Amino acid sequence: MSITAHPRHSVPLPGGRALVNGFAYESRGDGQRRALLMHGHELEVHDVHEVLAGERAPTAVFPLPWPGWDRGVHSVSPDGSFAVFSGQRAIRAVGRGGETLWEYRHGCWGPEIGHPHSGDEQEVCRGLEHGSCRVSDDGGLVWAHVVGAEADTGAGDGNGEGEDEKTWGTERWVVLDARDGRELARLPLDSVAAGSHHLSHPDGVHVGLCVGEGQDGVRVYWARWDGEKLTAWDVGTPADRILADVHPRHAGFLTVDHYGSDLRLHALDGSVLATAEPDHAGDEPLGWDYGCGFVDADTVIASTVDSDDDPDAGAHWLLDARTLETRGPVDYPARPADGWVRPLGDGTWLTYDEESETLHRWSASAS
Known part of the structure; x- marks a missing residue:
């Protein structure tokens, strides 16, 4: 049985x-949605709920430290006083006035081993690889996924002490002090990233890192820093x-x-608590798309595409958040132009119509 999606808000949002x-x-455990x-x-930093209420002005604006660098996943502090940018060769914290607060240098995400740099920090080396960062x-x-320098030393115990084999390009997950960028801990990784992103756990302690390796696969890590280890x-x-x-x-x-x-x-x-395989569209096999998440504590929304990746055959589905049993496909009064979905955790979710540059908010109930 299909589940009717009820429109809550529709607002223009270019980009x-x-x-x-x-x-x-970027979502946080205190309910912030940005x-x-x-x-x-x-x-530009926008409060999602304010945008949906019609507010077009950003809550904060930060100049990009490297205007030619258009990759990396960045983060903003909970109070909006600074942003942390994941660059090709550095993690940099920037204040609201555009001033550099600190910088943590690392190896280059460019694909050419040992290639020289001109000394111009605005130089962008070829390649699409990038890291990511997240303010706690x-x-x-600040949690950051970076690539090591040519003669990188690391800590076997994750505390910055001791020395590992010196290698070029070893990726690592580092914990930095948000006040000055000082490295508190590091974890050597076996990944060979095309890109990555972080998620914060709502307990305020644990952080997840997802590292995509292109066609070679994906790796997922979780960690916590207790101030010492x-x-x-x-x-x-x-x-x-x-x-x-x-x-x-x-904790799920x-x-x-x-x-x-x-x-x-x-x-x-x-450990796996529940598994869901995608449904079928008649005789056609479906596959889960990457867009999914918790609409609220009891409900998951997920999207499917057919085996030919035909966007017209895609659909959204609501599932039980504990068992992942399918409740039914979502029936929209007017189908969203983009098949992607962004759940907000408050009982609603977002879709985006790229043709009209409009953001839509939906719920499974009329109220």
């Missing part, structure tokens, strides 16, 4: 596609699942198979 299909959405949208050489929910830490673990073998969303109240999180064969609910240690 808002990245909010629904991309990494411009859109971090690129506009020219600036990062209390604003005190970094504790981290990866999720499952084979490592080929995309970290999609975290439950708004308990969602992953999607790299090729869309199933959707899984995990406990924080990575």
Whole structure:
């Protein structure tokens, strides 16, 4: 039985596609929902609920430290006083006035090993690889996925002490002090990233990292920093699942198979609590798309595409958040132009019509 989607808001938002299909959405355990949208050489910060109420002015604007660099996943402090940018060769914190607060240098994400740099910090080396960063929910830490320098030393215990084998390009997950960029801990990774993104757990302690390796797969890591020790673990073998969303109240999180064969609910240690395979559209097999998450504590929304990736054959489905049993497909009064979906965790979700540059908010109830 289909479930009717009820329109709640529709507002014009040029450039808002990245909010629904991309990494411009940042949520926090205190209920903050933000859109971090690129506009020219600036990062505009918008409160999602204010945007839906018709407010077009950003709550903060930060100049991009490297105008030629259009990759990386960035983050903004909970109070909006500074932004942290993931660059090709550095993590940089920038104040609202555009001043550099600190910089953490790292190796180059460019693909050419040992290639020289001109010394111009605005130089962008060829290649599409990038890292990501995330300011913690209390604003005190910055988690960053970076690539090591040519003679990188790391910590076997995750505390910055000791020395590993010196290598070029070893990726690492670092914890930085948000006040000055000082490295507090690091974890060497086995990944070979095309890109990555972070998710904060609503408990304010745990952070997840998803590293995409292109056609080679996906890796998911979780970690916590207790002020003295970094504790981290990866999720499952084979490592080929995309970290999609975290439950708004308990320790569960969602992953999607790299090729869309199933959707899984995990406990924080990575153990599988429930699995859902996509339905069929008649005789045609479907696959889960990457857009999915928690509409609220009891409901998951997920999208499917057919085997030919035909957007007209895609659909949204509501599932039980504990068992991942299908409740039914979503029936829209007017089908969204873009098949992607962004759940907000408050009983509603977003879609984006790229043709009209309009953001739509929906719910499964009329109220």
